[in-house]
Amino acid sequence: MSELLKIMGLSKSFGRHPVFSDLSLKLDAGKVYGLLGLNGEGKTTLIRIMMGVIPACKGQIHYKDSEVFFRSAAYKEDVGYIPEDPFFFGGMRVGELLDFNAAFYRRWDSQRADELLKRFSLDRKTRVKTLSRGMKLRLSMAVALSARPPLLVLDDPTSGLDVPTRYDFLQGIIRELADSGTTVLFSTHLVHELERIVDHLFILHRGRIILDEEHQAVKDFTRRVRLAFPGDAPQTLGIEGLLTESRDGQRMEAIVYPWSEEKEKKIEGLSPLRMDVEPLTLEEIFRSFVAG
Amino acid sequence: MITIETSGFIPIYEQIKKAIKGEISLGVLKASQALPSIRDLAAELVVNPNTVARAYRELEHEGFICTRKGKASFVSENSISLIQRDRVRLSEDLFDRAIAEARKFGLDAAEIRRIVESRLKNQGKNAEGENR
Numbered sequence: 001m002s003e004l005l006k007i008m009g010l011s012k013s014f015g016r017h018p019v020f021s022d023l024s025l026k027l028d029a030g031k032v033y034g035l036l037g038l039n040g041e042g043k044t045t046l047i048r049i050m051m052g053v054i055p056a057c058k059g060q061i062h063y064k065d066s067e068v069f070f071r072s073a074a075y076k077e078d079v080g081y082i083p084e085d086p087f088f089f090g091g092m093r094v095g096e097l098l099d100f101n102a103a104f105y106r107r108w109d110s111q112r113a114d115e116l117l118k119r120f121s122l123d124r125k126t127r128v129k130t131l132s133r134g135m136k137l138r139l140s141m142a143v144a145l146s147a148r149p150p151l152l153v154l155d156d157p158t159s160g161l162d163v164p165t166r167y168d169f170l171q172g173i174i175r176e177l178a179d180s181g182t183t184v185l186f187s188t189h190l191v192h193e194l195e196r197i198v199d200h201l202f203i204l205h206r207g208r209i210i211l212d213e214e215h216q217a218v219k220d221f222t223r224r225v226r227l228a229f230p231g232d233a234p235q236t237l238g239i240e241g242l243l244t245e246s247r248d249g250q251r252m253e254a255i256v257y258p259w260s261e262e263k264e265k266k267i268e269g270l271s272p273l274r275m276d277v278e279p280l281t282l283e284e285i286f287r288s289f290v291a292g
Numbered sequence: 293m294i295t296i297e298t299s300g301f302i303p304i305y306e307q308i309k310k311a312i313k314g315e316i317s318l319g320v321l322k323a324s325q326a327l328p329s330i331r332d333l334a335a336e337l338v339v340n341p342n343t344v345a346r347a348y349r350e351l352e353h354e355g356f357i358c359t360r361k362g363k364a365s366f367v368s369e370n371s372i373s374l375i376q377r378d379r380v381r382l383s384e385d386l387f388d389r390a391i392a393e394a395r396k397f398g399l400d401a402a403e404i405r406r407i408v409e410s411r412l413k414n415q416g417k418n419a420e421g422e423n424r
Contacts, residue, residue: 196298197339219303278301
């Protein structure tokens with residue numbers, strides 16, 4: 001698969017407060033990426049740097065093998081950006097807003113813009129400021145998708161929306177994926193949502209990418225182990241990759257990544273009375289990764 | 293109708309595969325009938341099109357469906373006989389899991405066998421009741 005975007009050694013701090021340092025990741029064309037992180041871990045900052053909204057302190061971003069500079073216009077034409085709180089000129093009408101945006105993009109597809117308005121039941125004559133939060137999100141999607149971007153970046157777009165509206169939104173993204181093979185980076189703290197759509201996961205925690213792995217592999221190799229011992233449980237299981245570990249008298253519980261047969265054998269070597277190994281939901285996995 | 297369970301532990305592409313096999317074995321999907329397109333099914337289920345594509349690819353690889361280049365996917369002619377074989381294997385998997393669970397409760401082989409027998413008898417009775 002071809003590499004679309006690559007971030008190398010990116011660092012950012014606000015004043016003396018570092019957000020992240022030496023951060024690297026890459027996006028391959030045609031995949032859906034999920035960027036997970038607790039509130040305030042720098043997801044939005046990372047995305048805003050990627051989008052050229054704010055400058056980085058250090059590091060490089062490469063898009064299709066050429067370096068992206070802060071405020072580079074050509075790159076922005078290739079990336080659709082749906083921020084958490086999209087800014088619109090409220091006094092404009094929906095149609096005017098689309099025409100206004102069309103002027104910035106050489107690849108703007110006005111036929112597609114009209115299709116999207118119809119699909120999202122948006123009327124060209126409505127004033128933007130009268131739209132609800134859900135309708136504004138649809139509008140920002142229409143704007144982003146009409147420019148036919150090879151890369152779509154979504155910054156927690158569904159927070160604060162009700163479930164049906166979120167579902168609707170995801171469905172729109174999926175249609176887009178299927179139609180154009182768009183690459184998507186989806187940032188959210190609503191993990192449950194990602195479960196249906198992501199190919200690959202990043203977890204941003206305490207200024208580092210602590211997980212960079214295929215979604216299915218993460219699910220296949222994260223396991224919860226519950227143990228009961230005849231006497232007191234050992235102090236620790238003493239294996240690598242313990243995300244969490246807790247003991248209570250004869251019992252012990254741990255979450256392990258990556259899980260392997262070797263580790264299973266090693267735990268069996270401690271001769272527990274009982275050993276249960278179970279998979280976890282993405283939400284539980286995320287919680288255990290950021291627990292430490 | 294396919295329902296996707298995301299809180300469960302069965303991968304989504306497996307769920308799609310299972311649902312399609314289920315529809316073939318029930319006769320809802322018949323041989324040489326067209327399956328929904330990847331795009332439509334992905335939008336309907338609200339899942340990644342890559343996931344649906346993977347399910348279709350594996351079903352094709354296993355011989356249940358055929359895909360013509362650039363065209364829709366169809367239920368293959370020999371899918372029914374494949375499903376007969378598959379059904380046994382899938383049931384065996386389910387029994388394996390149930391037996392493993394029962395062993396965790398400390399039941400031995402004889403007790404498990406007795407449970408299976410009595411359940412079978414029970415269900416037999418219920419089925420008769422329904423037929424009447």
